[in-house]
Amino acid sequence: MMTDRKLGEFELIERFFAPLATGQGAAGLKDDAAAYTPQPGHDLVISKDMLASGVHFFPDDPPEAVAAKALRVNLSDIVSKGARPTGYVLGLGLGADMPENWVERFCAGLAADQERYDISLLGGDTISTGGKIVLSVTLFGEMPSDGIVRRTTAQAGDLIFFSGTLGDSSLGLQLRLKPELAEISGLSHEDLAYLKQRYLLPEPRTAGYSAVARFAAASMDVSDGLAADLGHMCRAAGLIADVTVESLPLSGAARRWLEADQNIWPWIVSGGDDYELLCAVRPRDRDAFLAAMRETGTHVTEIGRFGLQDDADPGVRFNKGGTVVAVEGPGGYRHV
């Protein structure tokens, strides 16, 4: 309880974590706390997501990918608020049975993403959980004061935009959980690999943060599925959202699978793990928002519009060929 809880912590820090602490305030992780100096006139935006082995990732996922996912689910939160990511503190709960080089490979994954997203490790804590691996990342971003873009501030008439493609990660997860789906889906090896990779490695739309900050009226990232998360935006603002099913951005792989089996539809709209941007944009800001997103190479698609609540429940209506369709089925949440 006492003597083993710090076992090897100092060695781990010196060998693997200290090289990641490139910022000055981290003091080479030789202290109990980090100093962080925000730019004058800027707010911090803070995100915290935890991940547990067997719940948010598979125990046999490559450690590099686990590291990347732990950072990227938080990066996705931060940029959806319009902030530029800057650094993070890491809580690493090591499991009872860890492969010999797990921490080394995990740190290699952190290093690669620090480079890719221009962020630095600021500090953290390493413990032994005595059970499963549990990761806790607190990620920081900065933006001009009082500029944070909330998820609660959509208005009737706002246009709804979605980045990237929808549902790939959810389909990838289903393929991991039920390998027999690979054959049933009739998809090519490339399509199957693409979907599984989309689950393994989120691709947060970090380049789009400034377009969000400048032109989005409300924004969040989609992690619990489009139906659920757009539903949150609606309820927070007392609105409905009319989504045009035909406009939803699907990858080739998702489109081909959906053409072969309409039953996968709920996985696509409700499965989660998309880590794409979901933005409400005033009609007058539409062109500027699209231009700013295009400038950063971030693909966004207009998928619908917020409206005044016309019955008891605020919520999402998926419209297909003029008819409202339900979002229920295998693995799906219950929403209409």
Added chain:
Amino acid sequence: MMTDRKLGEFELIERFFAPLATGQGAAGLKDDAAAYTPQPGHDLVISKDMLASGVHFFPDDPPEAVAAKALRVNLSDIVSKGARPTGYVLGLGLGADMPENWVERFCAGLAADQERYDISLLGGDTISTGGKIVLSVTLFGEMPSDGIVRRTTAQAGDLIFFSGTLGDSSLGLQLRLKPELAEISGLSHEDLAYLKQRYLLPEPRTAGYSAVARFAAASMDVSDGLAADLGHMCRAAGLIADVTVESLPLSGAARRWLEADQNIWPWIVSGGDDYELLCAVRPRDRDAFLAAMRETGTHVTEIGRFGLQDDADPGVRFNKGGTVVAVEGPGGYRHV
């Protein structure tokens, strides 16, 4: 893997966590990220400590005490750097078998300490670990820019100060681990209860933060035992520390047990979980430091002095009656 991971999270947030998010930037926890506006001209100081059930607390500890410990081990870090604690984000990994009202009682513990230490919940994440309870707190403090007091900056000649009393928590842990020690120790019920309470509930010396900021040349909190942590300060600065054993501040309970059994000595100096301040103070600042600590009601004791390294190893020397004594034995780390 997918549908259960958010099970009840929104209900938990609304019922138990939202009332704790009293700061404006927390937005009632209705968003994926918190906004934090530091005072102009101030740095943030950031601490992260994780706790796992069965490692850092006992599974049957009162949930209120677990909450308090999760906050207080971080508060101890922050004030040892000279910063005023302001707020925190919480990662709560719920275990597989949770008592019905565990979360409610845990949140009551958070609420009590938020009041006590004038801090606010800013945001967080709740997951199911599928195994044990794992907590991750990232705590923030603020202080005038570039003022952080590091653990690495002691100099030869600096006086060494220790707050509160030493070793109580370590002895309390031993009593929890080996209940038969209660009788062997010959201590009264009051003494036994006092020591166990000191393990259950750290008492970080938060009032002392400004005295640290103004007059400490180096500082840290003691969590891994005086021998180990003072050793870290020594090695970071290439110094030795001469500690006078007779001057170490012991509680009545610890003193009585030590008088009955000298073998508990290593538990006292190496056991850990003290969460007391360990400060290096220049001799010219001694009186001002003592006065500032006294003003905040924080008891500190001068226990020794840093010196130039006179042999191969920087490190701690415990001097008793003019002789260097070893710090080894039951449950102790190996240091001299």
